[in-house]
Amino acid sequence: MSKELDNQEQIIQWFNNTYTKRGFWYLRPKKAYYIYLEILKAQPNQKLLDIACGLGRLLEASKDYNVKPYGIDISSVAIMKAKEQFPDFNLSIANAEKLPFENNTFDIITCIGSLERMINTQNALKEMLRVGNKNCKFCFLVRNSETTSWQFFKTFLGLKNKKGHQDAKNLKEWTAIFNTAGFEVINVFPDQYPLQKRLRRRSLWLKKVNYKQLVNNNEPIEKANEFLFLLKKHD
Template sequence: MSKQLDNQEQITQWFNNTYTKRGFWYLRPIKAYYIYLELLEAKADQKLLDIACGLGRLLEASQDYKVEPYGIDISDVAISKAKERFPDFNLQVANAERLPFDDNTFDLITCIGSLERMVNTDDALKEMYRVGNKQSKYCFLVRNSETTSWQFFKTFLGMKNEKGHQDAKNLKEWTSIFKTAGFDVIDVYPDQYPLMKKARRKYLWLKKVNYKEVIKSHEPIEKANEFLFILKKHD
């Protein structure tokens, strides 16, 4: 067995165990997923593919936009649980490095918090590029390697989740990876969910947090825990 296949099986098993033991506790609440659809300007009848869809939280949120939902995940446990809740969704077990779809199929493609966990990022991005149509937009949430928590706890203290292939890169590196793969960067935002939680604590009951609006951070984008990229295919 090749090292890559062995790594892939290990990652799959880790996610199967995680979804079996933790289920929705592993995921953010559904309100955290609306911002991705807002930034993509999702519209009715568009085809949306969520890569590493897990239990289908983003796809569930996408129904408010009346898109046609598709999802893939390497975890058969996740897909089985998602199908129980959403039998009408187009869900299947698949590897992002070999997507089971024709060229130019999708209008919107998302990959939230999972790209850095893939064994071969370049192959995964090539596949995502391939299945998107000419006007497609992409939303990726990826981890920053220059945070204190990553550099000290994950790297210096060796607390990275090796079985789940946990990884990270800085803003410049992610930008270069996406451009090399043929994408143009439309916008980059700091991960919105921590800012949403901070705003909620600040306002308490005095002001309702709008989870569909971008919240600005006072810190430089380079210091964000995760980066939220909105991309399109290079013209």
């Protein structure tokens, strides 16, 4: 077995174990996923593909937008559990580097918190471009390598999750990766869920937080724990 295949099997095993032991506790709540669909301006009957869909939380949120949901994940446990919860969804076990779909199939494509875990990022991005139609919009949440927590705990102390292929890059590096692959960056936002939780803590307990609305943040985007990219195919 090649080193790449061996690493892939290790990643699959880690996610299978994680979803077996932790299940939905491993994921953010459903309300945290609305923002991606809002940024994409999801419309009824659009075909949505969620890459590394896990247990289907984003696809669950997408039901409120009447899109046609598809999801793939390398974890057989994740897909099995997702199908138990959402039998009507189009879910399949697949690798992002070899998507089981025809060219130009999807209108919107998401990959939330998983792109940095893929072994060959460029191959995965090329596949996403292939299955997205000419007007397809893409939404990726990716980790920032320049945060204090990442540099100290993950890098200096060596606590990076190697079995789960945990990785991160800074804003400039992610932008270059997307540009090289053939994407055009429309906008970049800081990860919204931590800001939404902060807003809720600062508000009166009776005040509701609109999880579908972007939260303004005065900190430089470079300091965000994770980056939320909105992209399209390069013209």
